[in-house]
C-alpha cells in the first residue's frame with residue numbers, strides 16, 4: 001500500500017522494484033525496502049485516493065507480469081504507448097521527458113550507496129583493497145570463477161561472467177558455462193524506476209546445457225549488454241543513464257569490447273556512434289534483430305552507475321574519472337579546447353570571452369532573451385545563442401559549446417551540454433521560481449566540480465517569473481511553493497516546470513555575468 005503512495009509522489013522513482021530477481025530472496029528484502037521507502041516518502045503525500053488505488057493495481061499487475069513473463073505486459077504496453085506519444089511530440093524537441101529529467105534529480109536527492117554484492121557479504125570487490133580478509137578473498141575467488149550478478153549501485157545491477165558465453169540477442173538470453181543458476185537483469189541504470197524499466201527488456205543468464213545453441217560467430221572481445229530503452233532521447237538521460245555508465249563499465253577493456261544494444265534505436269545509436277567508437281573497436285550490435293549466436297569468453301550485462309552525470313574515480317579500474325570521460329568526448333567530436341584559455345592571437349575573436357545562451361522554446365523560456373544578449377555584449381562577451389533539439393547534430397553542437405567560456409540556461413536537459421565545456425569554463429544555471437534549489441543541485445550543480453567547471457546559480461524571484469501573470473499575488477503557487485510540492489511531483493512539474501517562463505532582471509543578471517567573467521582566465525589579462 002505505502003509503496004504505491006510513495007510511487008505516486010514521484011513517478012517511477014520511489015517505487016522499488018528489483019530488476020534483478022533472485023527467486024529466493026524477494027520476500028524479506030523487498031519488505032525492508034518498502035519500509036525505508038515509506039519513511040523517505042513521508043514528506044510528499046497525494047490527495048487523490050482513487051488514483052493511488054489505480055496506480056497500486058497497475059503496479060502490482062506490472063510487477064507480477066514482469067516477474068514471470070516478458071517485461072512488457074499489458075500495463076507496460078499502455079505505458080509504452082503513452083511514452084511513444086510523448087516522445088513523438090515532446091522528446092523530439094527535447095523539452096522531453098522532463099518528468100524523467102526531474103525524476104532523476106529526485107533520485108539524486110537520496111544518499112548514494114556503495115555497491116552491494118548480492119551474492120555475499122563481501123565488499124564491492126573491485127579489487128582495490130585496504131581490506132584484507134579471507135571472506136573477501138573467497139568472494140573475489142567466486143567472482144573470478146563464476147558469474148555474479150550484483151547491485152553495482154543503488155541504480156544499477158551488473159552481471160559479470162567468464163567462460164563459455166553464448167549470446168542470443170533476439171531472445172535476450174545468454175547461455176553461460178560455468179553458471180550455477182539462472183539470473184535475470186534489466187541492463188539500464190534506473191533499477192527502481194518502474195516507468196523507465198517498462199521500456200527495458202529483461203535479459204536472462206542461463207546455465208549452458210546439453211542443447212546449447214551452436215556459435216555462429218566467435219569473438220575474443222568482451223560482450224557488453226546494455227539497453228537504450230528507458231528514458232533515452234532526453235539528453236540528460238542519454239548521459240546519466242547510459243553514456244557515462246557505459247564509459248564506467250567499458251573503458252577498462254581498451255576497445256576490446258563489443259556493445260550489444262537492447263531496445264535498440266538506430267537514430268540514437270547513430271547519434272552517439274562516435275562515443276561508442278571511442279570505447280570499442282567492434283561494431284555495435286542491434287540485439288533486437290540479431291539472429292546470430294555470438295560467442296565470447298566474457299560478458300558484462302548492465303552498465304554500472306556511480307552518480308548523476310558523474311564518475312567516481314575511486315571505483316573505476318584505472319581510476320578513470322569525469323576528466324577522462326570529457327577528454328574522450330573531445331576526442332570523439334574533435335573538440336579543440338581542453339581549457340577555457342583565450343587564444344594567444346591578439347586579433348583572434350577568441351580573445352573575447354564567449355557566452356553561450358541555451359535557449360528553450362516551449363517552457364522555461366527566457367522572455368527577454370534579446371535584451372540579455374545585448375547586456376552580455378555590453379560586458380564584452382562574444383554572445384551566441386544555442387537552441388539544441390533532438391535532431392541537432394551532436395558534434396556540431398558540441399563544438400559550439402566547447403567554444404564557449406560561459407554557458408547560461410534555465411534548468412533543463414539542454415544544460416547537459418556542459419559536458420562539452422572546456423575546463424575552467426563557467427556554467428550559470430538559472431533556477432526557475434518555486435523552491436527548486438534541490439533540483440538544480442542534483443542535476444547540474446553537483447556534477448560541475450568533477451567536470452572542472454565553475455558553477456554559478458541565478459535564482460528566479462517572484463517578480464521574474466511569468467507565473468506572476470498567471471496567478472494572483474496571494475496564490476499558494478507564488479506564496480507557498482512548498483504546498484505545491486506537497487501535492488506531488490506531477491503538480492510541481494506542471495506548475496513550476498511546464499507553465500513557467502522567466503524574465504531575469506538585467507541588472508541582477510549582469511552581476512552574475514560579471515562574476516563569471518572574474519572566474520575566467522580572460523579576466524586575469526587586460527581584457528574586458
Ligand SMILES: *[C@@H]1O[C@H](CO)[C@@H](O)[C@H](O)[C@H]1NC(C)=O
Pocket residue numbers: 215216217218295
Ligand atoms: C567458434 O569456436 C568454437 C570453439 O573453438 C568452434 O568449435 C566453432 O567452430 C567456432 N565457430 C565459428 C563460427 O567460428
